[in-house]
Amino acid sequence: MNLPPPLDPARHALFLDFDGTLVELVDRPEDVHIPPHAVDRLAAIQIGCDGAFALLSGRRIADLDHFLSPMRFVAAGVHGLERREDPRGEVVPLAGPAGLDAIRLVLSIGVTEEPRLRLEDKGTGLVIHYRGFPDLAPAARxxxxxxxQDEPGFSVMEGDNIVEVHLAGMDKGKALAAFMTHEPFVGRVPIYIGDDTTDEFGFAAVKALDGISIKVGDGPSEADFRLACVDSVHRWLGVEPVSGEGSMKEAS
Known part of the structure; x- marks a missing residue:
């Protein structure tokens, strides 16, 4: 495994995915948990990087705030369709939910017909989950x-046990590149860590900026470096296990 170099807060800008990177994947996204001491470490890294720290996630920024409270941070949610460029600023949506109304209706009917599928409505994005039922992948697609159908202007992405649709024109890589043009990110070497196919956009953006791309877990990737799992990410970040625990994994 090609392990990444250590974080250098003096010159790096750190961008992190959330699910599968900072927290373990679970059947119900609302059940994830990150230990308070891990949040404290992330806050210390944010300070050490002079604020050049951001979360890039398929989740809504409000969800990230909930799980990482009391931290406030720069973030891109729903794959970049939500932005917060200042930790204390407002979340700015780049698209409204109305454009997805027709698709939302069809998906709502579909999950009623197949209740093992679950619809997550992010407002600016819609996700069909089939975690726990891998045989339903073709049905979800x-x-x-x-x-x-043939509606123009929409992007469909597949991830870990999900199929997601949102308005086209935005991804994690574009969000990362936009953040890198502003203080406190400008002039720093970007690092991006992610685990899923949607994170490949972030890896490509980082590589275009001569940064450091880190894939979590197995599977093909354009990333230059690897970390084995969420525990490995925590160790790379310098999060120490709680006394008496041999793993950072939390029971879901």
């Missing part, structure tokens, strides 16, 4: 494809 077919449902989203049928909902979108």
């Amino acid at each position: 077919e449902l989203v494809t049928r909902a979108v």
Whole structure:
């Protein structure tokens, strides 16, 4: 495994995915947990990097705030369709939910017909979850494809046990590149850590900026470096296990 170099807060800008990177993947996204001492370490890194620290996630920024409270941080949510460029600023949506109304209706009917599928409505994005039922992957893809049909201007992405649709024109890589043009990120070497196919956009953006791309887990990737799992990410970040615990993993 090609392990990444250590974080240098004096010159690096750190961008992190959330699910599968900072927290373990669980059947119900609302059940994830990150230990308070890990949040404290992230806050210390944010200070050490002079604020050049951001979360890039498929989740809404409000969800990230909930799990990482009391931290406040720069963030891109729903794959960049929400932005917060200042930790104390407001969340700015780049698109409204109304454009997804027709697709939302078809997906709502679809999950009623197949209750093992679950619809997550992010406002600016819609996600069909099939975690726990891997045999439903083709059904999830077919449902989203049928909902979108030939409608222009939408992007469909597959991730870990999900199929997601949102308005096209934005991804984690574009959000990262935009952040890098502003203080306190400008002039720093970006690092991006992520685990899923949607994080490949972030890896490509980082590599274009001569930064450091780190893939979490197995599977093909354009990233230059690897970390084995969430525990490995925590160790790389300098998060120490709680006394008496041999792992950072939390029971879901």
